[in-house]
Every structure is written in C-alpha cells, then in structure tokens.
Amino acid sequence: MPDRRTERPRAGIAADLSDFCDQAMPAPGTMIGPDAALALVLRKAQTLPARRIPLAEACGLQLAEPVVADRDYPPFSRSMMDGYAVPMADAGRTLKVAGEIAAGEAIAASPLPGECYEIMTGAPCPPGTEAVVPKEEAVRERDCVAIPLVIEPGQHIAPQGSECRRGAIVIERGAAITPLMVAVMASFGRSTISAVPRPSLGAITTGGELAAAGEDPAAAQIRDSNGPMLSAMAVAIGLAPPRTLHADDRLAAIRAALDCVADRDLVVLTGGVSVGAYDLVPEALRQYGAEVVFHKVTQKPGKPLLFARRGPQLVFGLPGNPLACHLCFHRYVAAAARQLAGQPARPPSLPGRLTAAVKAHRLRTFFATARAEPDRAAGGGWLVHPLPGVSSADIFSTCGANCYLEVPPGNEEVPAGSSLPFTWVVDPP
Amino acid sequence: MPDRRTERPRAGIAADLSDFCDQAMPAPGTMIGPDAALALVLRKAQTLPARRIPLAEACGLQLAEPVVADRDYPPFSRSMMDGYAVPMADAGRTLKVAGEIAAGEAIAASPLPGECYEIMTGAPCPPGTEAVVPKEEAVRERDCVAIPLVIEPGQHIAPQGSECRRGAIVIERGAAITPLMVAVMASFGRSTISAVPRPSLGAITTGGELAAAGEDPAAAQIRDSNGPMLSAMAVAIGLAPPRTLHADDRLAAIRAALDCVADRDLVVLTGGVSVGAYDLVPEALRQYGAEVVFHKVTQKPGKPLLFARRGPQLVFGLPGNPLACHLCFHRYVAAAARQLAGQPARPPSLPGRLTAAVKAHRLRTFFATARAEPDRAAGGGWLVHPLPGVSSADIFSTCGANCYLEVPPGNEEVPAGSSLPFTWVVDPP
Numbered sequence: 001m002p003d004r005r006t007e008r009p010r011a012g013i014a015a016d017l018s019d020f021c022d023q024a025m026p027a028p029g030t031m032i033g034p035d036a037a038l039a040l041v042l043r044k045a046q047t048l049p050a051r052r053i054p055l056a057e058a059c060g061l062q063l064a065e066p067v068v069a070d071r072d073y074p075p076f077s078r079s080m081m082d083g084y085a086v087p088m089a090d091a092g093r094t095l096k097v098a099g100e101i102a103a104g105e106a107i108a109a110s111p112l113p114g115e116c117y118e119i120m121t122g123a124p125c126p127p128g129t130e131a132v133v134p135k136e137e138a139v140r141e142r143d144c145v146a147i148p149l150v151i152e153p154g155q156h157i158a159p160q161g162s163e164c165r166r167g168a169i170v171i172e173r174g175a176a177i178t179p180l181m182v183a184v185m186a187s188f189g190r191s192t193i194s195a196v197p198r199p200s201l202g203a204i205t206t207g208g209e210l211a212a213a214g215e216d217p218a219a220a221q222i223r224d225s226n227g228p229m230l231s232a233m234a235v236a237i238g239l240a241p242p243r244t245l246h247a248d249d250r251l252a253a254i255r256a257a258l259d260c261v262a263d264r265d266l267v268v269l270t271g272g273v274s275v276g277a278y279d280l281v282p283e284a285l286r287q288y289g290a291e292v293v294f295h296k297v298t299q300k301p302g303k304p305l306l307f308a309r310r311g312p313q314l315v316f317g318l319p320g321n322p323l324a325c326h327l328c329f330h331r332y333v334a335a336a337a338r339q340l341a342g343q344p345a346r347p348p349s350l351p352g353r354l355t356a357a358v359k360a361h362r363l364r365t366f367f368a369t370a371r372a373e374p375d376r377a378a379g380g381g382w383l384v385h386p387l388p389g390v391s392s393a394d395i396f397s398t399c400g401a402n403c404y405l406e407v408p409p410g411n412e413e414v415p416a417g418s419s420l421p422f423t424w425v426v427d428p429p
Numbered sequence: 430m431p432d433r434r435t436e437r438p439r440a441g442i443a444a445d446l447s448d449f450c451d452q453a454m455p456a457p458g459t460m461i462g463p464d465a466a467l468a469l470v471l472r473k474a475q476t477l478p479a480r481r482i483p484l485a486e487a488c489g490l491q492l493a494e495p496v497v498a499d500r501d502y503p504p505f506s507r508s509m510m511d512g513y514a515v516p517m518a519d520a521g522r523t524l525k526v527a528g529e530i531a532a533g534e535a536i537a538a539s540p541l542p543g544e545c546y547e548i549m550t551g552a553p554c555p556p557g558t559e560a561v562v563p564k565e566e567a568v569r570e571r572d573c574v575a576i577p578l579v580i581e582p583g584q585h586i587a588p589q590g591s592e593c594r595r596g597a598i599v600i601e602r603g604a605a606i607t608p609l610m611v612a613v614m615a616s617f618g619r620s621t622i623s624a625v626p627r628p629s630l631g632a633i634t635t636g637g638e639l640a641a642a643g644e645d646p647a648a649a650q651i652r653d654s655n656g657p658m659l660s661a662m663a664v665a666i667g668l669a670p671p672r673t674l675h676a677d678d679r680l681a682a683i684r685a686a687l688d689c690v691a692d693r694d695l696v697v698l699t700g701g702v703s704v705g706a707y708d709l710v711p712e713a714l715r716q717y718g719a720e721v722v723f724h725k726v727t728q729k730p731g732k733p734l735l736f737a738r739r740g741p742q743l744v745f746g747l748p749g750n751p752l753a754c755h756l757c758f759h760r761y762v763a764a765a766a767r768q769l770a771g772q773p774a775r776p777p778s779l780p781g782r783l784t785a786a787v788k789a790h791r792l793r794t795f796f797a798t799a800r801a802e803p804d805r806a807a808g809g810g811w812l813v814h815p816l817p818g819v820s821s822a823d824i825f826s827t828c829g830a831n832c833y834l835e836v837p838p839g840n841e842e843v844p845a846g847s848s849l850p851f852t853w854v855v856d857p858p
Contacts (some may be wrong), residue, residue, distance in 0.1 A: 012679065022511050041530075054669065056657065056660060056661075058661075059661035059664065059665060060665070067853065069825075072534070072823060074651070075646070075648070075651060076649060079632065082704075082705035082706070102637055102678070103636055103638035103649075103678070103707065104636070104637035104638040104639070104647075104649050104650055105637070105649055106647070107648035116433075118451055120706070120707055121705060122636065122651075122749065123638070123649070131675045135705070143654055158822070162820070163818075163820060163825050163826075164821070164825040168669070170676045170825050170828070171828065171829075176855075177853050178828065178829070178830070178854070179659075179661040179665060179755065179854075180658065180751075180752075180755055180824050180827065180828035180833075181828045181829075182654075182657050182658050182660075182661040183654035183657065183658035183751050183824050183828070184825060185652070186653065186654040186657040186658070187654045187751075187824070188652075189645070191702070206549065207532055207533070208531050208532045208533035208534070209532035209533040209551045210533070214620065216487075216618070216620075218533075218535070219504070219505065219535050220505060220534055220535035220552065221533050221555045222503070222504060222616065223617075223618055224615065225611075225612035225613070225616045226612065227615075227617040228485065228611050228612065228615040229608045229609065229612035231485060231613050232485075232488035232609075232611040233608045235488060236488060236608060240581055240738060241485065249531070249532070259591075274511070275552065275566070276549060278532065278549055279702070291548065294726055304592045320551065321524055322609075323609075326612070344858075345659055380809075390591060390592055391587055391589070391591070391592060393717060395592075395609050395612050395613055395616070396498075396502060396593040397592075398609065399599070399609035399612070399613050400607070401611045402598075402602065402607075406621070420493065426605070426607050427610075429600070429773075
C-alpha cells in the first residue's frame with residue numbers, strides 16, 4: 001500500500017507491514033524478522049464480535065451501532081437563565097408575575113394577558129414565550145415586574161431540537177467512545193450499547209525454578225516476576241487483569257493450564273519456549289490443537305517468541321527472561337489486543353536522538369530499553385538515553401525505561417547523536 | 430519561577446501558574462481568570478499520604494519508599510543455556526555426565542574429576558563451574574560428552590549478584606511505578622508497597638429537571654448525562670468509579686448527599702452553582718463546613734465554577750451544563766486528582782494550527798472543543814479543527830472532540846491558520 005506510506009511516513013515499525021500480509025506462512029524452523037512477525041500477528045488478530053456493554057464500561061471501546069436521538073434536544077424550549085418568560089409584545093410593559101416555573105416543571109398554558117411566569121434555568125418555557133429576560137435586567141416589585149424596552153427575539157432560550165433532532169444519528173458506528181459520547185448516550189436513555197469488547201487474557205507461567213506465590217524461594221529458586229508484570233501491562237492497556245496460572249515443567253501440567261484458559265481471546269505463556277528438554281510449550285500447544293504461526297524472531301531480547309492460534313484464540317509463547325517477556329508483550333501482544341478491540345494496533349514510533357552510543361546486535365534487531373525526554377535544546381523532538389542493562393535479562397537497571405529504541409542489526413556501534421525510532425512503553429512525560 | 434519558564438516554555442496553560450500561588454485568595458465575589466483558578470486549585474491539592482498498596486494495584490502510582498534488594502540477583506550463578514557446566518581445565522576433554530540439573534534444583538557439590546553435569550537454562554551452576562558449554566557445541570554420546578577445546582571463561586553464566594546486589598536500592602522513592610518495576614518488586618518478594626494512592630471521588634448530581642435513573646423522563650425533564658460522563662472521565666484518568674448520588678433541589682438533600690461523601694478525597698457536584706433561587710450548592714457547602722476558595726471564573730463554558738475545601742477534602746461545584754461540566758472536570762478536577770496522587774498535575778498544552786476561524790469571547794477565555802490530527806503537510810505539528818457546537822451546552826456536535834482549544838478573550842475572530850494552544854481530552858491519535 002504505497003499510498004498509505006506516502007501519506008503517513010513512520011520511522012521504525014514501518015507503515016508497510018501490510019506488505020508482509022500477503023506472504024505465505026514462514027517455513028517451519030525459519031526465523032523471521034520482527035516486522036514480519038508483527039504483521040503475521042496482526043493478520044491473525046480479527047476484530048472481536050460486538051457485544052452489548054453496560055454504558056459504564058463503554059468508554060474507550062469501538063461503537064458497533066449508530067446512536068440515534070430518541071427525542072429532540074433540548075426536548076422542550078429551555079430557559080438558559082433565571083428570569084421571566086415573555087412574548088415580544090410585552091417589551092417595555094409591567095406584568096403581574098403569575099407564578100414560577102422551576103426546572104423539571106411544565107406549564108401547559110400561556111399566561112393571561114398582562115401576566116408572565118418567573119422561570120428558572122433549565123425549565124421549559126410556557127407556550128407563547130419569545131424571550132427570557134434575565135432577573136438582573138428586570139425590575140421586580142412584589143408580584144409585578146417591569147420588562148425592559150429592548151429585548152431580542154429568542155434571547156436566552158434554547159429552542160426545542162436546536163441541538164439535535166429526534167431520529168438523527170448523533171454518533172456514527174465505529175467511533176471510539178469518549179466520555180462526551182457517554183453523556184450523549186445517557187441523554188438518549190441508553191444504559192447499554194453495542195460495542196467491540198476488549199479481549200480477555202489468560203496467562204500461564206511455567207518453569208521449575210519459580211517459587212510458589214507467597215513462599216520464600218529455596219536457594220535455587222527465583223520468585224515469579226512475569227505474572228505480576230504481565231498483569232500490570234494488561235491493565236495498563238485497558239484489559240481486565242488476566243487469569244494467571246502456574247504450570248510446572250510437565251507436559252500434562254501445561255496442557256491442563258491451557259484448557260483452563262481455553263475461553264480467553266488471548267493467551268500468553270512464559271518460559272519453556274526454547275528448544276531444550278524442558279521446553280514443553282511447543283509440544284503442549286500442538287496437543288492443545290493450536291497451529292504454530294511462527295517460532296523464533298531475529299530480535300534481542302525475545303528470540304524464542306512463539307505465536308500460535310487455535311480458532312480465533314491467539315496464543316503467545318513468551319520467553320521466561322522478564323525483559324524479553326516485557327518487550328514481546330509490548331510489541332506483539334498489546335498490538336494484537338488493540339486490534340482485537342477494533343483499535344489502531346500500533347502506536348506510532350517516533351524519532352529520538354541518542355545521548356549515548358548503543359551497540360547493535362550483529363544479526364538481530366535490538367530493542368533497547370531507554371528513557372526519552374523532550375529535547376529542549378533542539379527546540380522540539382526527543383532525546384533518548386539508552387538503558388541497555390548489564391544483560392539481556394536485567395530488569396533492575398532498566399526498570400526506569402519509558403520507551404524501547406529499535407536498533408537495526410549491524411556490526412557497528414550506533415554513535416551518540418544518531419536518530420533511531422522509539423516507541424513509548426509508558427505515557428510520555 | 431522565571432528559570433523554569435525559560436527552561437520549558439509552554440503555550441496556553443502557562444508554566445508560570447506558580448506566580449499565582451503566593452497571591453491572596455480572591456476577594457468574595459471577584460471573578461478570576463482560568464489560570465489563576467487552576468493555580469488556586471493546585472495550591473490546595475496536597476499530595477495524599479502514602480498507604481500500603483497491593484502490588485497488583487501499584488502500577489502508575491508514585492512509590493513512597495525505596496525498593497531494596499532482599500537477595501542478590503541472580504541469587505546464584507545461573508546457567509543462561511541448556512548445556513554442560515564445566516571448569517576451564519576441562520576444555521578439550523571428554524567427560525562422564527554425572528547427572529542433570531534442572532531449573533529450580535541445586536547441586537551442593539562439584540562433580541568428581543572427569544565428570545560434569547548437564548545443566549538447564551535457569552538452573553544454578555554447581556560449585557567450580559567456570560563456563561557453560563551449549564548443548565549444540567558439545568558432542569554427546571550416551572553418558573559421555575566431548576567438550577570443545579576453545580571455551581571462554583564465564584560463557585553463558587550470569588554470575589550471582591551480577592545484575593543486582595543484596596541490600597542495594599533498586600528503585601528510588603518517588604518513582605512512577607512501571608510494569609518493569611512491578612517485576613522488580615515481585616522479584617524481591619514484595620506483595621505490597623508503600624505508595625501514594627489515587628484519590629477517591631464522590632459525585633453528586635443536582636437538579637429538579639433530571640429524571641430518576643432508568644425512568645422515562647417526563648416532558649419537562651431530561652435524563653442525567655453528567656453522572657455517567659463524570660464516571661467515565663474519572664476511570665479514564667485512572668480513578669476508581671466515583672460514588673454517585675442524586676440530590677433534588679432542596680438544601681437538606683444536598684447537605685445529606687455531602688455527608689455521604691465526606692470520606693472522599695475529591696467531591697464534585699453538578700448544577701445548582703449559579704446564583705438563582707434554586708442554586709443551593711453554595712449554601713449547602715457553607716453548612717457542610719467547606720470554605721469557598723473561588724466562585725466564578727472568566728471562562729466559557731464553565732463560568733459558574735465553584736471551588737471549596739473542607740480540611741484536606743477538595744470540593745468542586747460544576748455547572749449542570751454537560752459541556753461546562755466536562756471542561757471543568759478536564760481542566761480543574763483531573764489536575765487536582767493527579768496532584769493528589771503525586772503526579773504532574775498538568776499535561777502540557779501543544780500548539781495547534783486552526784483549520785477554521787474561531788470566534789473569541791469578548792471577556793472570557795473560550796475553551797472550544799476541537800479535533801486535532803497530525804499536520805502531515807507541514808511535516809510535523811498538529812492541525813486543529815474547531816467543533817464549537819451550536820450552543821455552549823451542545824454535546825451532540827462536539828462529542829467527537831479529542832482536545833480543547835484555548836481561545837484568549839478578544840473582540841476579533843481568530844482566523845484559520847493561526848496557532849492556538851490545545852490540550853488532549855483523550856489519547857492523541
């Protein structure tokens with residue numbers, strides 16, 4: 001789609017991923033690049049069917065039906081001020097105040113000649129009203145009021161239907177629902193709405209080295225960090241906290257855990273995805289009936305990434321290395337989740353100017369944790385400080401990262417001052 | 430603070446709001462400008478006291494204690510590959526495989542001379558290990574394995590403590606908690622953390638014209654749209670859904686509703702905040718014991734805005750007009766909520782190029798709903814399409830807005846092509 005590329009050039013995660021979409025699946029055992037991998041994920045991520053969603057949960061979702069006005073708005077000619085409702089002919093006259101119309105009250109009949117009603121903001125004007133005279137512009141004495149000589153026709157009245165006509169489509173199908181749209185839907189009596197739901201997520205952590213939750217780890221064990229991290233990442237992109245299970249390193253345990261999350265739109269597993277004797281995830285997925293779309297991506301971290309599907313369910317085998325797990329969720333799982341929810345899958349990548357050199361990987365794209373901040377000196381743009389960590393699993397010196405730099409493969413170091421694309425992992429400062 | 434101004438110039442919601450902070454409170458009845466109003470709100474919004482928060486709810490909060498490593502990381506010398514754990518002296522030799530060390534298993538003793546252990550990724554290296562030889566680089570035959578002649582000291586081993594030392598501060602107090610930080614905290618056994626909580630919110634809708642929730646409105650009634658909208662806005666900025674009550678236009682009802690939300694950090698009321706006979710909110714607040722900080726702001730919409738506090742509780746009287754309610758929540762309540770949570774109160778405003786003229790208000794700052802999109806032609810920046818609506822209460826033709834334009838007071842129209850500051854009300858496209 002070269003037109004789209006011209007229209008909206010993007011660095012980094014290229015706009016031309018759709019080029020990959022017509023490719024055949026990679027041959028078994030073939031390692032693919034990170035752009036091709038993302039394109040394959042998005043090719044399989046079909047927008048979920050719309051459901052009825054309570055209005056209170058609709059904000060941010062994609063609307064799947066048009067919203068139609070069930071009444072005019074305002075539903076009656078509405079006073080915009082506290083004052084007196086009069087016909088134009090009463091300009092300059094002194095009238096008897098026949099009564100008061102509070103908001104929520106209706107007066108069916110016009111006042112008698114020589115009389116008028118006091119009216120409150122939000123109240124319906126009585127028949128025959130042509131202007132509302134604000135209290136402070138009228139001179140009241142007991143039950144009489146002097147109306148100014150000069151009044152404008154229609155002043156301080158919102159005529160019935162002036163904002164919206166009954167039967168009109170006020171919000172088109174496909175809109176991303178905002179709080180103002182929630183107000184519109186509430187105005188028209190909607191308590192539920194047809195919308196594309198956010199996908200449900202199941203998470204399975206694997207690995208014999210993980211201590212049970214809440215227990216002190218033995219000397220050779222570590223605590224699970226991927227489960228809590230994935231849950232936080234899911235919530236951060238608007239999903240409900242995932243159902244999270246742990247499976248030990250037995251095929252039957254992983255299979256059983258998969259059955260427990262068979263109803264989820266998305267499943268992530270962590271660990272067990274390489275090719276060792278205990279890397280049982282690929283075989284467990286085969287037995288579960290999932291078709292592997294790709295396994296292994298030329299990226300660092302996260303080379304062992306596996307992507308499979310069973311029917312509409314998308315399954316990601318993420319590496320156990322927590323930094324790799326983080327990158328793969330950020331780059332692939334979150335993109336799939338957004339697309340399932342009918343939203344643009346990929347947040348744009350931005351160009352950032354490096355404040356320090358980064359070492360590229362010879363053969364793989366290196367997604368380096370980094371911290372971006374506004375480039376004040378250059379009058380715009382972003383400065384990016386790489387936080388590469390002491391190893392590709394180091395979450396301690398990298399946990400302050402707010403973005404990932406995308407470093408293309410190469411033998412050379414990318415020097416300070418160079419521009420590289422980055423994507424936000426948390427909200428920009 | 431002129432230095433900060435020089436450092437980070439911002440259009441619109443000015444960086445020099447702190448100038449207002451040393452001003453006295455406005456004299457009763459004085460209308461103040463929107464910048465002074467925001468500064469007064471922020472002056473009263475003290476960061477909430479830290480609380481113990483479950484790790485699962487900590488992401489996005491401000492950390493109120495340093496996170497200290499309770500063990501080295503890795504906690505043991507950890508194999509990074511499936512392979513064989515050997516001393517350097519065994520390079521080039523053929524060894525007997527004495528057994529296998531799976532992840533999570535510890536071997537206390539070194540192998541006998543002439544023997545080695547097969548080791549899995551994530552498992553602790555046995556004493557005396559100086560390198561791990563990947564499976565694919567060793568030649569195995571039954572229970573013997575030939576080790577290559579050339580191996581590097583330390584290869585494929587993450588030494589104990591190489592990423593982090595026990596006792597080290599890994600995350601400083603004050604950090605905004607990211608998912609990677611959640612992983613770090615989980616690694617060190619934290620299931621709760623001291624953090625600044627998000628403020629709790631109570632909402633009270635007032636107005637006799639509102640039909641009861643779920644009931645069909647009578648001819649002179651409208652449905653409440655502010656309650657659902659405020660709830661959506663609260664959730665969109667990360668707060669829990671507010672407790673929402675309705676009070677009819679009686680002083681006692683509003684007073685009783687205020688007592689029901691007395692435990693909330695923030696309270697918003699909608700409607701009843703002008704100066705008419707039924708505008709009972711100011712008097713109800715006085716009886717409730719709240720001190721009014723300001724009432725009325727030279728802005729459109731939202732002129733009647735009232736801000737009060739009772740002890741640390743901040744109370745906002747928002748206009749009943751849904752668009753005014755929306756603007757006031759966006760500009761004042763959300764800023765207070767962020768500051769209570771220890772976060773930067775004001776998202777930066779950006780300059781946007783108008784695609785159509787906007788009419789300024791003669792005396793008040795006009796916050797116009799608008800839709801911003803990337804300016805592709807100009808190679809950067811934002812194009813902003815004003816969506817002014819047919820009235821200042823019109824939520825129907827404005828509900829697709831993604832930002833507010835800030836139009837300074839003036840007699841002139843601001844022509845298309847001009848630059849005006851805007852702030853996002855939903856995530857940027």
